[in-house]
Amino acid sequence: MSRSIRTAVLIVAGIIWLLPVYLLVINAAKSPADFTSKEAWLPNGFALFENMSDALSLSGLGDAVFSTLIYSVVSPIIAVLVGAAAGFAIVALRLKHGFAWFVVIFGGTVFPLQMVLIPLFDGYSRVGLFDTRLGMVLVYTAISVPFSAFVMRNFFSGIAHNVFEAAVVDGASTLRIFLRVYIPMAMSALVAIFILQATFVWNDLLLGLTLSQSDDVRPIVTTLSGMQSTYGGAQLSTVLAAGILVSLPTVVLFLFTQKFFAKGLALGQY
Amino acid sequence: MSRRRDSTSYQWSARGFIAPGVILVAVLLYAPLLWTTYLSFTEYNGLGDPDWVGLANYGAMFADPEFFGSLGNTLLWVAGTLIVPVGLGLGLALLTFDLKGGIWLRLPFLIPYAISGIGVGLIWSFILQSDGALDQALALVGVVDPPRWLLDAPLNTVVMILASSWQGVGVNALLFTIGLQSIPKEPLEAARLDGARGARLFGSILWPMLRPLTAVVIGLSIVASLKTFDIVQGMTKGGPGRASETLALTMYKDTFVNSDYGLGSAIAVFLTIVTLVASVLYLRQQLSKKNEI
Amino acid sequence: MKSTTRRVGLLATVSVAALALTACSGGGGGASDGATTGTLNFYTDKAAWEPDFDTLSETSSSDVDIELNTTGYSDANQYDAFIRQSFRTNKSPGLFSWHTGSSLKELVDENLVAETTDIWDKAIADGYVSEDLKKYYTIDGKQYCVPMNIAYWIMYYNKTIFDENGLEKPTTWDELMQDAATLKANGVTPFYQTSVLFTFPWFQQLVAGTDPELYNGLSTGEVKYTDPRVVDIMNVWLDQQNKGWFSDAGSTTDPAVMLKQGDMAMINFGSFFGASLDAAGMTQGTDYDFFVIPAVNSDVDPNAVAVETGPLCTAENSPQRDLGMAFAEWWMSPDAQSAWSEARGDVPFNPKATVANEALSELGTSVATDDQLVERYFEATPTPILTVALEQFGAFNANPGDPLPFLQKIQDAADAYWADQGADQK
Numbered sequence: 001m002s003r004s005i006r007t008a009v010l011i012v013a014g015i016i017w018l019l020p021v022y023l024l025v026i027n028a029a030k031s032p033a034d035f036t037s038k039e040a041w042l043p044n045g046f047a048l049f050e051n052m053s054d055a056l057s058l059s060g061l062g063d064a065v066f067s068t069l070i071y072s073v074v075s076p077i078i079a080v081l082v083g084a085a086a087g088f089a090i091v092a093l094r095l096k097h098g099f100a101w102f103v104v105i106f107g108g109t110v111f112p113l114q115m116v117l118i119p120l121f122d123g124y125s126r127v128g129l130f131d132t133r134l135g136m137v138l139v140y141t142a143i144s145v146p147f148s149a150f151v152m153r154n155f156f157s158g159i160a161h162n163v164f165e166a167a168v169v170d171g172a173s174t175l176r177i178f179l180r181v182y183i184p185m186a187m188s189a190l191v192a193i194f195i196l197q198a199t200f201v202w203n204d205l206l207l208g209l210t211l212s213q214s215d216d217v218r219p220i221v222t223t224l225s226g227m228q229s230t231y232g233g234a235q236l237s238t239v240l241a242a243g244i245l246v247s248l249p250t251v252v253l254f255l256f257t258q259k260f261f262a263k264g265l266a267l268g269q270y
Numbered sequence: 271m272s273r274r275r276d277s278t279s280y281q282w283s284a285r286g287f288i289a290p291g292v293i294l295v296a297v298l299l300y301a302p303l304l305w306t307t308y309l310s311f312t313e314y315n316g317l318g319d320p321d322w323v324g325l326a327n328y329g330a331m332f333a334d335p336e337f338f339g340s341l342g343n344t345l346l347w348v349a350g351t352l353i354v355p356v357g358l359g360l361g362l363a364l365l366t367f368d369l370k371g372g373i374w375l376r377l378p379f380l381i382p383y384a385i386s387g388i389g390v391g392l393i394w395s396f397i398l399q400s401d402g403a404l405d406q407a408l409a410l411v412g413v414v415d416p417p418r419w420l421l422d423a424p425l426n427t428v429v430m431i432l433a434s435s436w437q438g439v440g441v442n443a444l445l446f447t448i449g450l451q452s453i454p455k456e457p458l459e460a461a462r463l464d465g466a467r468g469a470r471l472f473g474s475i476l477w478p479m480l481r482p483l484t485a486v487v488i489g490l491s492i493v494a495s496l497k498t499f500d501i502v503q504g505m506t507k508g509g510p511g512r513a514s515e516t517l518a519l520t521m522y523k524d525t526f527v528n529s530d531y532g533l534g535s536a537i538a539v540f541l542t543i544v545t546l547v548a549s550v551l552y553l554r555q556q557l558s559k560k561n562e563i
Numbered sequence: 564m565k566s567t568t569r570r571v572g573l574l575a576t577v578s579v580a581a582l583a584l585t586a587c588s589g590g591g592g593g594a595s596d597g598a599t600t601g602t603l604n605f606y607t608d609k610a611a612w613e614p615d616f617d618t619l620s621e622t623s624s625s626d627v628d629i630e631l632n633t634t635g636y637s638d639a640n641q642y643d644a645f646i647r648q649s650f651r652t653n654k655s656p657g658l659f660s661w662h663t664g665s666s667l668k669e670l671v672d673e674n675l676v677a678e679t680t681d682i683w684d685k686a687i688a689d690g691y692v693s694e695d696l697k698k699y700y701t702i703d704g705k706q707y708c709v710p711m712n713i714a715y716w717i718m719y720y721n722k723t724i725f726d727e728n729g730l731e732k733p734t735t736w737d738e739l740m741q742d743a744a745t746l747k748a749n750g751v752t753p754f755y756q757t758s759v760l761f762t763f764p765w766f767q768q769l770v771a772g773t774d775p776e777l778y779n780g781l782s783t784g785e786v787k788y789t790d791p792r793v794v795d796i797m798n799v800w801l802d803q804q805n806k807g808w809f810s811d812a813g814s815t816t817d818p819a820v821m822l823k824q825g826d827m828a829m830i831n832f833g834s835f836f837g838a839s840l841d842a843a844g845m846t847q848g849t850d851y852d853f854f855v856i857p858a859v860n861s862d863v864d865p866n867a868v869a870v871e872t873g874p875l876c877t878a879e880n881s882p883q884r885d886l887g888m889a890f891a892e893w894w895m896s897p898d899a900q901s902a903w904s905e906a907r908g909d910v911p912f913n914p915k916a917t918v919a920n921e922a923l924s925e926l927g928t929s930v931a932t933d934d935q936l937v938e939r940y941f942e943a944t945p946t947p948i949l950t951v952a953l954e955q956f957g958a959f960n961a962n963p964g965d966p967l968p969f970l971q972k973i974q975d976a977a978d979a980y981w982a983d984q985g986a987d988q989k
Contacts, residue, residue, distance in 0.1 A: 006365050007375065013362075014378035020436065021381060023403055024393045033844025036824045037816040040396065040403035058614060082290045089287035093280040101288055103550060108295035110545040111303055112497045112518045114525070115538040117641070118316075118648055119302035125652040142298035145291050150490065151445070154482045158452055174283040189448055196383075196441060203386040209641055213606075213634045221386055222637070234611070235842055236392070236817055243389030250384035255377070316647030317673045400813030421758065421813040421961045510758040510812065511958030526640035528947045529647065529669075 028240035035237050051241035058234055067133055068202060068220040075140035076197035080190050082141070083148025084156075088178050091156040092164045102153055109146035117210045124211055131212050136219070139207055144197040155189045156182065195257050199250045220246055303542070310535035320532070327536035336512050337537075340520045343427050344496060344541075347516060350431035351438075351495035356487055358435065359442025360480075364472065366443070367450045376447070379440035391504025394433040395420070398505070420506055423513035430514065434501045442487050449483030450476065489549055496545045517541045595884035600628035603886045607660040608642035609873075610635030615906040622902040627893045629886065631658075650675045650878060657883025658890055660711050661876045663699040664942035670876070671702045677877040677884055679891060680706045686895040691913045695936055699872055708874035709891045713912045714833035715930055716764060716869035716939060719840065719853045724751055724828045732854040736772070739857060743808050746828050755818055755830035756809040762956035764831040764869075767940040769796050771867040772859035775937055778867070782943035784981040788952075788974040789967065797959075797966030799859075804963035812960040819843040822851065831856065833871050833939075834923060838908055847922060855926075855934065868930050871939040872912070951976035 023040060031047035086105055090098035120139065121130065129135030159182070167177045183190070201219075208222035234242070310327055312320035331337055362379060366372035382390065397403040398419040405416045420426045453476065461475050499518040502508060508515035508523070515523075517537060525534025605616065613635040620631040636642035643666070649655045650673075661667060661676075670676045683706040686692045696713065700706045725731070725742075728749055733739040743753035756765065771778040773796055780786030786793070803809070810827040819839040822830055830836070837847060845851045858866045875894060877887030893899050900916030903909070910923045914931075918924035930936070937943070944952060955969040 003369060006369055007371070010362075010365055010369075010375040014375060017378045017436070017439075018381070020393050020397060021385075023397065024385070024389060027393075027396070032842060035820060035843070037396070037399075037402070037814075037820060038406075038824055040406055082294065085287040086291040089284040093284035093287065095284035095288055096281060098284075099554075101292065103553070105288075105291045105295050106549065106553075107546060108299040110493055110496075110549060111299075111542040112499065112521060112538060114499065114518065114522050115306050115535070115542075116299060116302035118525075118531070118644060119305040120298070121645065121648055122305075122652065123302065125649075125654045130652075130654065138294075139298055142294040145294050147490070149291055151486055154486045155448075155452070158482060174280060174287070178287070188451060192444060192448055196444075199384055205387065206641075209636060209638060210645065213604075221388065236396075236820070240389065240392060243386055243392065247385040247389060251381055254380050254384050315669065316644060317650065317669060317675065395815040399815040400811040402815075418813050420815075505815075507759045509954065509957045510961035511954050513958070522640075523950065526638075526644050527950050529643065530947070 024240055024244065028237055028244050030237045032235035032237050035235060047237070048241055048244075051238045052245050054238050055234065055242035055245060058238070063215040064218055064220040064222075067136070067217055070133060071136050071140050071219060072198045072201040075137050075201055076144055076194045078137075078141045079144030079148045079197055080152075080194050082145050083150075083193070084152045084183065084186060084190065085178065086145075086149040087152030087154075087156045088182055090153055091159075092161070092177070092182065093174060102149065105149045106146050108142070109150075113143070113206055117206060120207075121210050129211075131214055131217050133217055135211060136208070136217065139211060140201045140204070143207075144201070147197065148193050151189060151193050152186065155186055159185065191257060195253060198253065202250050203246075306535045307539055309531050310539045312532050314531040315529045316531055323532065327532045328540075330533060331536050331540065336515070337520065339512060340515045340517050343424070343515060344498065344517045346424060346427050347431060347495045347498045348492055350428065351434070351491050351498075352488060354431060355435040355438040355442055356491050358439045359487065360446050360484070362439060362443035363446030363450055364476070366447065376440065376443060379443055381440070382437045383440050385437070387500050387504070390433070390437055391501060394430075394436075394501070395505045398429055398433070420514075421510055426506055426514045430501055430505055433505070434498070442491075445487050446480065446483060449480045453479040485553070489552055492548055492552060493545055496541065496548070595886075596882050597885050598883075599885050599889040601886060602630045602632050603657050603883055603890055605631045605633045605658040606636070606642070606646065606656050607633065608636045608639040609660060610637045612907065615903075618906040619899075619902055622899070623890065623893060626898060627889065629890050629893070631890075650880065653882065655878035655881040657877055657881045657887035659876055659878070661708065661874045662942055663872060663874060664938065665945040666942075667700075667707065667874060667876075668702055671707050675879055676707045677879045677888060678705050678707055679709055679877075679888070682706075682709060682888070682892050682895060685892075690915060691895045691897065691900075693912070693914065693931065695931075696872060696912055699938060699942075700874060708876035709894055710912045711873045711875040712835070712871075712907075713910055714835050714871045715855075715910070715926060716767070716831060716833050716871065717853050717926070718829050718831050718856045719822065719836055719851055720829045721822050721825060721827075722848075722850055722852050724825055728828075732852070734857060735861065736857045736859050743803075743829075744806075747806060747808060751825065752810050752827040753808045753829055754803075754810065755821065755827045756812055756960045757814070757818070758812040758957040758961045760953060760957075761832075762953050762960055763940045765800060766797075766952075766956055767869050768831055768856055769800055769859060771869060771937045772856065772863060774860065775863060775867040775935065778937055779943075782938070782940075782945075784977060784984075788970040788977060793970060794966060797970060800959075801963055801966055804960075809960070812957075817843070819845075834910055834926060837920070837923070841908075853922075853926070855930065865933060865935045867937045868934045869939045870930075870936040871942065945980055947980050948973065948977045 025048075026043040027035070027040065028051060029046050029048040030044050031050065034044055086102070089095045090102055095101060124130040124135055129138070163181065163185075164177060167181050172180070203221055204219060205221050208219035212218045212222070309320060311322060311324060313323045313326070314320035362376065366376050369375065395402075400418060400421070402419075404419070408416045417425055419429045458471075458475055461471055466474060497518050498516045499522065502514060502516055502519055503522070506514045508519045512520075518541065521534050521537040521541065523534075524530045524537060528534075607613075607616070613633050616631055616633040620633075624630045636645065646656070646659055646661070655675075661670070667676075679700070683692070683697060683700065686709075687694060687697065692710070696710055697706065700708055700710070720732075724746070728745055728751065730742050730745065733742050746753045754765070756762075767778070770781065770793065774792065777786055777790075777792055781788065781793070810821065814821065814826065816826070817839070818830055818832070819836070820843050821827060822840065823843050823845050834853070837851075837853070840851050841847070855866065855868055858864070875891060877884055877891060881887060895913065897913055897915040897917075900911035900913035904911040904916055904919045908920050908923075910920075910927045911918060914927075918927070940952075941949065952973045955972050959966065959969045
């Protein structure tokens with residue numbers, strides 16, 4: 001397929017893909033009093049910012065932003081490094097029974113998260129981690145590790161082993177090889193995992209709901225999700241506006257890191 | 271053989287590198303899971319103490335005909351997720367590969383992933399409900415009697431798979447793109463000079479090189495789709511009746527709605543075993559070669 | 564070296580098991596610290612009411628020096644699980660919202676909630692709460708918790724549509740049926756329905772309005788869902804379905820918006836629904852109004868009205884037990900209820916409270932004098948039966964047909980539940 005046809009196909013598909021986003025935005029911009037479900041595709045007024053500020057005041061969200069930011073930056077960074085270390089151990093250092101260990105770590109992702117909530121709550125409240133930022137960082141890190149290990153193991157297995165051997169010949173320690181050789185080579189993959197996990201943590205509802213309660217520990221989505229309910233609360237357009245508000249940071253994150261991937265294109269040769 | 275000796279010399283170091291991951295996962299994910307497994311052999315309503323009932327919960331689980339409906343929907347999710355988001359993701363990565371402005375063309379597909387789950391569920395039920403945005407658009411082009419998207423099974427599961435694909439395609443494309451980027455340029459250029467392009471270039475160079483990445487994407491998709499919960503809970507709550515229920519929903523309902531922790535845990539354990547078996551079988555087949563290097 | 568790995572693995576397993584064991588060893592709840600003033604941690608699944616509780620907190624801190632620190636949960640089911648588990652830890656709440664019916668009985672059976680008999684005796688003596696309400700909070704002759712809210716399940720209607728079609732509030736069931744037929748003939752769908760969660764109101768209305776004893780019998784297990792009388796009632800419902808009297812079950816639009824845009828003319832909902840209609844931009848009296856649904860069977864006199872009431876409870880082993888009880892006592896007072904009515908715009912249960920909303924106040928008075936109350940289906944039905952019933956009514960709404968298979972599935976769940984209860988009694 002020629003480049004221009006490819007571009008055209010992608011543009012058309014991209015527009016179709018953005019239609020739900022269009023619906024999200026125009027309906028979030030309708031004032032609750034004017035909202036109807038009959039004219040879904042037609043914009044009607046522009047109350048987006050009013051709706052967003054309603055959402056903010058309804059949920060008292062200010063405190064949540066800071067802690068959510070901590071969780072969605074710190075946990076994925078740790079998880080990416082821990083996952084990369086596991087991948088390095090298995091692939092480059094050829095850990096014995098590496099595959100079995102890999103399955104152990106990866107196994108952490110196979111069961112539904114809802115299933116560990118109750119025991120986690122119980123355990124957390126006994127050891128004093130309940131409703132603490134440390135507790136939240138720990139659990140977010142733990143659930144991000146399997147994905148990270150999975151991707152990094154595969155990424156490292158694409159690197160020829162003589163890279164490692166050459167570094168050994170130069171007299172480098174394993175830690176040094178890991179930090180100075182493998183990590184830099186894997187930058188684009190590491191960043192990709194980081195973004196995906198940061199987005200996941202930012203949007204997490206389940207864990208936040210179960211393991212925290214005070215306003216300065218609870219993550220942002222947890223705070224927002226209580227807005228719409230049968231027993232009163234916000235109207236759909238306000239909730240949609242809240243959804244956009246919460247999603248903005250992650251959309252921006254994607255925008256910025258896209259540039260990084262472009263650089264990764266040049267770096268990704270080995 | 272010398273290689274074997276090489277590798278043993280780093281075993282201690284290797285254990286040090288893998289330990290943090292194993293410990294985190296063991297303490298925060300496996301320990302709670304053990305507790306859940308224990309509960310699956312008990313009758314427990316969340317209050318008082320669990321009563322040991324042996325395999326009774328597993329018996330009850332397999333005796334319920336609705337359980338198999340739920341299992342069927344779950345398998346439909348697995349199949350659907352492999353075909354749609356993985357297939358489209360690969361297609362998208364290939365289309366944008368080496369294309370000027372490719373990162374910008376990929377962006378529309380990534381934005382949905384960044385939108386919070388609440389937003390996605392809300393907007394798609396807004397689109398798919400009776401007389402919703404989709405039906406309104408269809409009416410414009412003269413379709414007066416559209417299908418009942420969310421009311422009839424298995425159509426409701428199919429459209430929900432499409433809705434979840436809307437969110438997932440971009441991520442898969444991103445992962446495939448990382449794979450494409452990591453393909454060495456030399457063989458690619460050589461093949462191009464030989465006149466390989468299109469399907470032949472894909473078959474001879476790109477696909478073999480992408481295989482490890484494909485293994486990752488498919489592996490993750492299987493695991494994620496077996497656990498499908500959020501979008502169904504957000505759009506149909508498994509209904510009408512239990513027509514669109516998945517195993518994760520059945521488990522949730524038994525545990526959190528009916529406070530039948532034992533039965534809920536039994537379903538969770540079953541689901542975990544299925545997922546684990548599927549992924550180990552799959553990974554062995556896909557990755558065993560890599561493992562032997 | 565292999566053995567070292569094993570040992571590490573073993574160590575991990577042991578520590579994991581130890582963690583699991585600590586998790587199951589006995590409850591950590593200490594005795595109350597005795598304080599009756601200060602900041603009370605309050606948990607609720609009515610997350611949307613958090614701002615209202617914050618408003619109320621100002622009144623409570625000036626009146627009795629108790630400040631509320633409210634935590635709202637958006638997922639009612641996870642909230643229940645959280646509360647259940649919390650009794651086993653030192654986090655058991657000094658104040659939390661709960662449900663009446665089988666859920667409350669479960670907690671009381673395990674001695675987990677603080678008894679409020681004294682508070683009730685005093686409140687009834689002072690005329691702060693009606694005797695009627697007491698039975699929902701009474702288990703084995705003692706009272707537990709205090710009422711957080713009260714709602715009557717009534718019919719809201721779009722007044723503009725009624726006016727356009729020349730209709731008035733119906734005063735008999737026949738009039739209501741006639742109005743529905745008129746509306747349908749004029750191209751307006753009469754009633755709201757959905758296929759998820761709130762699938763029960765019309766069943767509740769039809770059964771309670773036909774025979775309140777039959778309705779109560781269903782919740783105690785004395786009447787089977789497959790009873791011919793229940794089947795007959797379901798066939799009435801089916802007949803109405805076939806006439807196209809209900810809105811599309813596949814709509815997920817907010818029912819308040821649907822009523823506003825005329826997707827249907829009427830909706831059977833709790834009296835808290837007015838707040839949603841107000842928020843959707845409608846005005847009570849001009850755009851919408853409500854009426855008590857007349858009894859299906861005119862022999863039912865007084866008319867049966869479904870009532871929903873949610874308790875505020877205190878955990879027996881909470882460190883904040885005394886603080887929670889002090890708050891509960893204050894909560895019964897006219898001052899507290901007037902402030903709550905002001906904050907929420909709801910019907911207060913205390914007849915001596917000032918009611919912010921005139922129409923709701925009248926509703927409260929008229930129901931108290933003219934009607935008999937039946938417990939809302941949601942609380943009256945034990946949870947495992949309810950879960951299946953909600954699913955089956957939803958399936959019925961989506962694909963109306965022979966009612967018997969739907970009823971049979973509910974009865975199967977009921978059989979299993981009552982057999983289990985019987986076994987536990989022995």
